[in-house]
Amino acid sequence: MYQEERLIGILEFLQLNNRISVEQICSLFAVSRDTARRDLVKLEEEQAIIRTRGGAILPAYHNEVKSYSNRLTMVSIEKKSIGKKAAMLIYPRDRIILDASTTVQSCAEQLNNIDCTIITNSINQADLLSTKSEMNIQLLGGTLEKDHRYLYGPSVISKLSEYLVDKAFIGVVGISEHGLTVAHEEDGIVKRKMMQQAKQVIVLADSTKLGKSDFFRFAEIRDIDLLITDRTPSQAFRELLTKHNVELLTTDLHEIGDD
Template sequence: MAILRYLEQHERIGVQDIVEQFKVSRDTARRDILKLEEQGSIVRTRGGAILPGSARQIRSYQERLQLESEGKRAIGMLGARFIQDRESVMMDASTTVRFAAEKMESKDNVVITNSIDIAAVLADKGNVSVKLLGGDLDLENRYVYGPRAVQMLSDFHVNKLFIGACGITVHGLFSWSEEDGLILREMMRRADAIYVLADHSKFGVQLLYRVAGLERIDVVITDEEPAEEIQDALRANNVDWIQATKHLAKEDATE
């Protein structure tokens, strides 16, 4: 079915996505979601659907780099603007955070990361001091993890942390694995301000490992407006959220 094919590519679909993609009414979109849920093919979320855990696959780094790339680039561009000269920064191995690293224009920064790709991107800039965590290398996902990496993090404290998220719900941030989640949790302990860079496909997705509650983060930068339920939860936890695509479009219009 077309909805399932869409989910295999984008991981999440909303009722409005079905209406626009397949030229059907909202009532038809809702009936299709209900039918697929009855068949066990999807898991219904507020305003849409995701694939069930057994059907969802952790995509390779290169595949994730291509998914929703236009939105991720906008998020990364805006995220990079929050980095000031001479600030110390941590960055996780998220593909969206990599776009922020590519767009960095600030100078004399120290950046601590567990991403071998982000380390390489920043090393080419020449005006950033890069500290790459040591530990076990997950080559497929291009990052370092494990007890040594967590121990190294305990020696640092930074001005700002930029992380991605595999899932964001009213209950907090979620990761696909405990190993990744432990790194994120330790990074969050070591930063004054925490920025989550996440495209719209991550909202409403609850995964195996809960990294932290929403109260632990300061800003969410995304590409599309979150569902009202998520917005309410962010406001309740004093979390600011910014729609990067709209923000950048306004800037372009005023230039």
């Protein structure tokens, strides 16, 4: 195995386990302790890890979550492919919850004009779906989060408790062995309630979110039924999904049309 391959494997292990020892590197990749130390030195030079006594940990990254409008301008091809695949899972007469994430909005944008009921706390999604004559749109009322364009608070939670739906489509900032996480607690509390009211919970997350964690954990991996992402995750991450009985659906970028 080339060093580059080992470095990728070490980082994948760290994303799932947070730390790795020299002994674990030797065991995982059948290399000597000197080779394992050289790999860690290389990763430290690239600022990908922090070396510790006998091993390494991942550095703590606290990425700023940009405003909703800024995130919409950066919706990637990967998110669009995930949104298209998710939209294909919504059928006539379905009752659906859509959260306020930009990946879930990509699903809303690609929905056909069918007879279904959509419940959302996203004012952007309610607006764009209002042009589809066959849809019944229920916009949850509450306190407006101005930067991220969603409604939250006790009134949203109370209203959600009255609905029982077929599917909930949920976006995340990170999904790892620590669970499903977002940057803001009030957002996570609404997502948690949305998941509780659905027969099937579908998480939409591009591959940059896999193995990552953020500030507020709102659910465990075992709480979801299906993960849609843009590429096949690492074997370790697939094993994590299998352990918790989560189905995996990946997209192919060539499926995206020009419409």
